[in-house]
Structure formats: structure tokens, C-alpha cells
Amino acid sequence: MRIKCTVSYDGSRFNGYQIQPNSRTVQGELEKALAKMHKRKKVQVVASGRTDAGVHAVGQVIHFDTNLNLPPSKWPMALNALLPDDISVKNAMLVNEDFHARFSAQKKEYRYRLYQSSCRDVFRRNYAYHFPYRLKVQEMKEALHYLIGTHDFTSFCSAKTESENKIRTIYEADIWEEDDEMIFRFVGSGFLYNMVRILVGTLLEVGEGKRKPGELEQILEAKDRRFAGKTVPGNGLYLWKVYYGDEN
Amino acid sequence: MRIKCTVSYDGSRFNGYQIQPNSRTVQGELEKALAKMHKRKKVQVVASGRTDAGVHAVGQVIHFDTNLNLPPSKWPMALNALLPDDISVKNAMLVNEDFHARFSAQKKEYRYRLYQSSCRDVFRRNYAYHFPYRLKVQEMKEALHYLIGTHDFTSFCSAKTESENKIRTIYEADIWEEDDEMIFRFVGSGFLYNMVRILVGTLLEVGEGKRKPGELEQILEAKDRRFAGKTVPGNGLYLWKVYYGDEN
Numbered sequence: 468m469r470i471k472c473t474v475s476y477d478g479s480r481f482n483g484y485q486i487q488p489n490s491r492t493v494q495g496e497l498e499k500a501l502a503k504m505h506k507r508k509k510v511q512v513v514a515s516g517r518t519d520a521g522v523h524a525v526g527q528v529i530h531f532d533t534n535l536n537l538p539p540s541k542w543p544m545a546l547n548a549l550l551p552d553d554i555s556v557k558n559a560m561l562v563n564e565d566f567h568a569r570f571s572a573q574k575k576e577y578r579y580r581l582y583q584s585s586c587r588d589v590f591r592r593n594y595a596y597h598f599p600y601r602l603k604v605q606e607m608k609e610a611l612h613y614l615i616g617t618h619d620f621t622s623f624c625s626a627k628t629e630s631e632n633k634i635r636t637i638y639e640a641d642i643w644e645e646d647d648e649m650i651f652r653f654v655g656s657g658f659l660y661n662m663v664r665i666l667v668g669t670l671l672e673v674g675e676g677k678r679k680p681g682e683l684e685q686i687l688e689a690k691d692r693r694f695a696g697k698t699v700p701g702n703g704l705y706l707w708k709v710y711y712g713d714e715n
Numbered sequence: 716m717r718i719k720c721t722v723s724y725d726g727s728r729f730n731g732y733q734i735q736p737n738s739r740t741v742q743g744e745l746e747k748a749l750a751k752m753h754k755r756k757k758v759q760v761v762a763s764g765r766t767d768a769g770v771h772a773v774g775q776v777i778h779f780d781t782n783l784n785l786p787p788s789k790w791p792m793a794l795n796a797l798l799p800d801d802i803s804v805k806n807a808m809l810v811n812e813d814f815h816a817r818f819s820a821q822k823k824e825y826r827y828r829l830y831q832s833s834c835r836d837v838f839r840r841n842y843a844y845h846f847p848y849r850l851k852v853q854e855m856k857e858a859l860h861y862l863i864g865t866h867d868f869t870s871f872c873s874a875k876t877e878s879e880n881k882i883r884t885i886y887e888a889d890i891w892e893e894d895d896e897m898i899f900r901f902v903g904s905g906f907l908y909n910m911v912r913i914l915v916g917t918l919l920e921v922g923e924g925k926r927k928p929g930e931l932e933q934i935l936e937a938k939d940r941r942f943a944g945k946t947v948p949g950n951g952l953y954l955w956k957v958y959y960g961d962e963n
Binding site for chain 1: 771834
């Protein structure tokens with residue numbers, strides 16, 4: 468039986484999602500909990516994608532195969548009882564064997580939180596990026612228009628990106644203010660390594676007046692990482708939702 | 716010169732406020748930062764009061780004496796540069812030598828955060844108490860009336876309380892809902908050891924219908940800790956503000 472779960476985690480104390488030896492990872496903790504339920508047998512967990520150290524997830528999606536005879540509705544409680552308190556399984560459902568957390572994903576939504584108070588805030592230090600400088604929000608919103616659509620995002624990904632194909636589609640991109648925070652939201656077909664963080668870093672340079680909104684077009688055309696802005700820290704980034712076309 | 720500072724800290728990774736050997740404490744970190752600024756000379760920090768392990772502060776107040784010739788407005792930046800990222804000095808001012816962070820305090824405000832989502836929330840695990848049960852808010856608000864005023868709070872403090880005098884005045888007490896959270900607010904002349912946490916624990920029993928609001932009166936009269944409710948966890952508690960009568 469294949470089980471699909473939505474998982475939330477606070478990335479602060481993880482060395483990223485992907486399992487690696489001698490490191491605390493989300494996948495490592497999930498597989499440890501599953502092994503306890505399966506008489507110490509290894510159960511491989513497949514996620515929609517990795518997240519880096521410090522990056523959070525509100526709606527990461529995973530799947531795994533099991534022969535345990537547990538009703539899907541019982542999985543969250545069973546797993547949460549065995550998981551550390553910074554990972555939480557929000558829901559679980561039975562899916563067909565052809566469902567794949569990574570390959571069946573149609574769209575992903577990421578959000579980035581920035582806070583602008585003049586003083587740093589101890590309660591947000593792990594959850595939002597402190598950026599106490601004035602930003603021209605209208606210009607940033609204008610810049611978003613150049614990102615929406617299908618583009619080669621080579622300029623907006625880390626040189627470490629493994630994917631050959633750098634073409635992705637951004638379906639939706641928004642920026643809004645909430646109290647002293649600025650929230651960035653991107654919905655796309657997929658995101659390259661560090662892509663959201665470089666997009667936000669570049670948009671901040673537009674907001675600071677260091678670049679014109681129209682420059683986004685030239686940066687995309689350049690297909691060169693050096694043309695885009697800085698990579699903002701991972702602590703403000705949230706994998707918000709993964710879409711499989713089965714919503715509602 | 717005596718300097719008064721407002722300090723905020725995330726209590727999650729501290730073993731409480733008060734300095735103790737081989738333990739990470741807020742006072743310890745503050746005195747370490749001050750020693751660095753004073754050629755390794757010990758500078759004693761006096762706070763409005765202690766907070767327990769896991770308890771947070773939005774507006775703790777401290778004072779210390781210094782012979783450094785630094786304008787008060789420069790102290791926050793100077794100290795923040797030397798402090799760990801879970802303590803932040805929000806502001807500093809020069810005060811008279813007769814100001815004392817503890818003895819000059821006239822009122823203190825504490826808040827307690829509860830969250831009621833059915834699923835636990837990894838992002839709030841250190842910042843609010845997860846209480847997913849239905850609560851009768853009106854009855855809880857009614858119970859607050861019995862607490863306001865000057866009372867002997869023996870029933871509402873830990874047996875470990877050192878103060879002989881258990882009489883305190885609660886000036887204001889409120890409860891309100893914000894999204895899926897319930898916030899408790901108490902302004903009082905002072906609070907005994909664990910007092911806010913026992914008050915909240917008792918009010919929750921009223922909210923669950925296990926006690927009638929009027930029982931609060933009898934619990935106060937009993938002057939016996941065993942008559943009150945459970946002590947709720949420290950992670951939802953915030954020392955919100957200390958009043959010195961010089962506000963505005």
C-alpha cells in the first residue's frame with residue numbers, strides 16, 4: 468500500500484531535508500520513525516523535493532510503501548508519536564501505486580517571509596529574514612510581471628544545480644505586506660536549486676532602487692547567475708504547498 | 716552611570732533568566748557581553764525579576780552600572796553585537812542611581828499564549844501551549860473577576876515560593892481570542908513563583924467545565940496550592956512589560 472502524507476517541519480534544527488550520514492535531517496527522522504513501526508525494516512520515504520538547511524515546510528508531501536494494516540486516518544497520530552517535535556505529519560491518505568511524491572507533482576508553492584522592524588526580533592530570527600531597509604513595493608510588484616510565464620531560469624539558480632533543463636514556468640507571483648512583514652509567494656511548475664532565494668534577493672535590489680523592474684527581463688536573457696542578485700538566507704523560506712491536480 | 720535597558724529574549728534555549736554555573740542563562744549571556752565591553756571586569760546585571768526555563772520576554776527590564784563613556788542610544792547596538800541571537804536589547808536609557816530594575820518596578824504585565832488547532836504546529840511548539848480542547852470563554856472571563864483586586868495568592872503559587880508575603884494586586888486581567896489562539900493577559904503589582912502559569916491552568920479547568928467560575932473565590936480563600944489547577948508549561952508565557960510609573 469502506498470501512503471501519501473503532508474508534512475510540516477521547522478527547518479531550524481535540521482541540516483536540510485535529504486538524508487545524510489551523521490547529520491540531523493527531515494528524511495532521516497521520518498525513516499527512523501517508520502522503521503520503528505515496521506520491525507526495524509527500512510522504509511524509504513520519497514518527498515516532492517529537497518529543502519535546504521534552515522528552510523521550513525508547511526506542506527511538504529511524501530510517500531512511502533507499507534504492508535502495515537493501519538487505516539490512513541491513523542497514520543498522522545502514529546507517526547507524530549514517534550517523530551521529534553519539529554516535524555509533524557498533518558494528514559495521510561491511501562494513493563495508487565502510480566502516485567509519486569516527486570514525479571506526480573504538478574505545481575509547487577513557496578513563500579518567503581521578510582520582516583522590516585528596525586530592531587531584530589528574537590522570536591522571528593529563525594522564521595523570517597530581517598531586512599530593515601525601506602523598499603519600493605510598487606516597483607517590486609512591477610518586476611514580478613517579467614517572471615511570470617515560461618522562462619529559462621539559469622540566471623536564477625545556483626551553479627550547483629543538477630538539472631540540465633533550466634526551463635520552468637511561474638504561474639503566480641505575488642508580494643504583499645502584513646504588519647511589518649513582506650511576504651513573497653511563487654507558484655511554479657518547479658523550482659531550481661536556490662531559485663526562490665535568488666528571485667527574492669534580486670527583487671530586494673529592485674525594491675532598494677538599485678535596479679529597475681525592467682532589468683528582470685535582461686537578467687533572464689543573460690542566462691548567467693552573475694547577473695541576478697544575492698541569495699537571501701534560507702530561514703525565511705517555506706515550502707508552502709505541493710499541487711498534484713487532485714485538489715478539492 | 717546607571718543604564719536601564721529593555722531586553723527581549725526567546726526563552727527556548729535558556730535555562731531560565733538567573734545565572735547559574737554550567738548552564739546557559741539570560742543573565743549569564745548579558746554579563747558575558749558586558750564583561751567584554753569592560754575589559755573583562757564583571758558588571759552585575761539586575762533584572763525586574765527572574766523568568767523560568769522556556770519562558771520568554773518581550774519587555775524584561777534590567778539595569779547595570781558602568782563607567783564607559785557611551786551615549787545611551789549606542790548601548791543597544793553595542794550589546795546586540797556581542798549577544799547571541801536569542802537575546803536582543805531593544806532600548807537603553809540613562810537613569811538615576813536610585814533606579815532599581817527590581818525594586819522600582821510598580822507593575823508587571825505577563826501574557827500567556829495558547830493555541831487550539833487540532834494538529835500540533837511545529838512553528839509554535841516553543842512559543843505557545845498546544846491545547847486542542849474546546850473552551851467556554853465566557854465562563855473563563857467570568858472567573859477573571861474573582862482574581863482582580865488585592866488577594867492572598869498562596870493557592871496560586873508553587874510551594875517553592877520564597878516570598879513570605881503572598882499578597883499581590885491584580886489590576887487587569889483579560890482573555891481574548893486571535894485566530895486559533897487564546898491570549899491571557901495579567902497586569903499586577905507582582906507575581907509569585909509560577910503564579911501566572913497556575914492561574915492559567917486553573918482558568919483552563921473553568922473553560923473545560925470542570926470548575927465553576929465562582930470556585931476561584933474559594934480557591935483564593937483556601938490559601939492552599941492543592942486547591943488550584945495544574946501549572947501550564949512555561950513555553951506559552953511572556954514577560955510582556957514592566958511598569959515604573961514613568962511611561963509616556
